[in-house]
Amino acid sequence: MTFPALARTVHRHLDVDGVRVFYRESLPERADAPVLLLLHGFPSASHQFRRLIDVLGARYRLIAPDYPGFGHTEAPAGFTYSFDRLADITEGFVRKLGLTRFVMYVFDFGAPVGFRLAERHPEWIAGLVVQNGNLYEEGLSAGARDFIALRPDRSGAEDTVRDLLTLPGTRGQYETGVADPELVAPDGWTLDQHFLDLPGRKEAQVALAFDYHTNVERYPAWQEWLRTHTPPTLIAWGANDPFFPEPGARAYLRDLPGAELHVLDTGHFALEDRLPEIAPLVAGFLERVWDRGPR
Structure with missing residues (x-):
């Protein structure tokens, strides 16, 4: 009996x-x-x-960092938590690894x-x-719009954010919109x-x-960037996402009419229950696009 090759994965710090x-x-x-x-x-x-x-990972080189304020990454006291700074650190990480060309998988915070x-x-x-x-106004649910409108000087705004950082809030992000919750392992939201x-993490998220x-x-x-650079693009989207609903996926086609779109009957964390569909799509996409242009 022949088994498919599974990845050997290293776990490191930079x-x-x-x-x-x-x-x-x-x-x-x-x-x-x-x-x-x-x-x-x-x-996550x-x-x-x-x-x-x-x-x-046995066939392709997959690299996944944790941002400051997330996972096992350790940021110094006084680190400024903003999306610009997360991008700064991610840019520095890419440079230190010596990467000069890659396909980029963006999910949720990974998009900004x-x-x-x-x-x-580019x-x-x-x-x-x-x-x-999400990169489009129509990809924001009413709840997402209310959340984005929160400001620190508004009464109760910080409490609203902190309510999302509880175990029920975290678990709900995994299970909402999923057709069969039994396919979603509890390990993700527990971790x-x-x-x-951990100390300081909720303050970072606020x-x-x-x-x-x-x-x-x-x-x-960013929409203009897509129109200018027209990168080959694969879109795999959980249609029942309570934050970023399906219109956000379809909006990409305005700027990238050649993009490949797959809308799946699941929620926000689509990989949790739709890996069997998404993994072959990603593999086929990598095979098609990698040899285009100079490395």
Whole structure:
């Protein structure tokens, strides 16, 4: 009996401007394997990609860092938590690894982090995999709009954010909109909550929540970036996402009419129950786009 090859994955740290960045990296069989940079979402970390790395990492080089304020990454006291700073650290991480070209997988917070990188270094981007990573006004639910409108000087705003950082709030992000919740392992939200409960982590998330409006303000610039650079793009979207509903996926086609779109009957964390559908899509996409253009 022949079994499919599973990834060998290393777990390392890199120092980037005083931040001890934790990351997972698969060790593919080929030295020249296509590279996929995996940018995680809220309130998770690189562990959300563990199964995808297991399935694809023997054939492709998959790299997944934890941002400051997330997972195993350690940021110094006084670190400023903003999306610009998350992008700064991610940019420094990419440079330290010596990456010069990769396909970028953006999910949730990974979209505003990743598109800041894309603006700064369009030459790095060989293609995009977009999974519930929103760049459009119509991709914001009413609840998401209310959340983004929160400001620190508004009465009760911080309490509203902190309510989302509880175990019921974290678990709800995994299970809402999922057709069969039994397919979603509890490990993800349990580990997320462990990290959220570490000293200083909730304060970091509150700061990022109040900074989220800066991402919406940059949507027009990022849409223009898509029209200008027209990267090959695969979109795999959980249609029942309570934050970023299906119109956000379809909106990409205005700027990237050649994008490949797959809408799935699931929620925000689509990889949790739809890995069997998404992994082959990602593998096929990497095979098609990697040899386009100079490396």
